[in-house]
Amino acid sequence: MTIRAVSSQPAASTAANTGAQNQQAAAATQPASKTQAPTTTTTQASTPSASYAVTISNAARAAFAEATETSVQTAQEANRGDRQAQRLLAKEQANKLG
Structure with a gap:
């Protein structure tokens, strides 16, 4: 780019x-x-x-994509086994409860 x-x-x-x-x-x-x-x-x-x-490096592109993805995309990735997305969803759930 x-x-x-x-x-x-x-x-x-x-x-x-x-x-x-x-x-x-x-x-x-x-x-x-x-x-x-x-x-x-x-x-x-x-x-x-x-x-x-x-x-722009590939790592920077990936970081930008992760930072700008929607909650729906994060949930889909978590359901497919993405560990980072699973940790983010768990963190969001803990913040809602706590």
């Missing part, structure tokens, strides 16, 4: 671009009769996006 994180721009660059765009929009809405101060726009070189591959 591979999970990739992809980003086209860093967050700081996006915020800077939005601010520059807001300044340009505000300048465009002013009447032409007023003297406008020159607006400088900084451009940042885009950095290559980073990607990460994550591999």
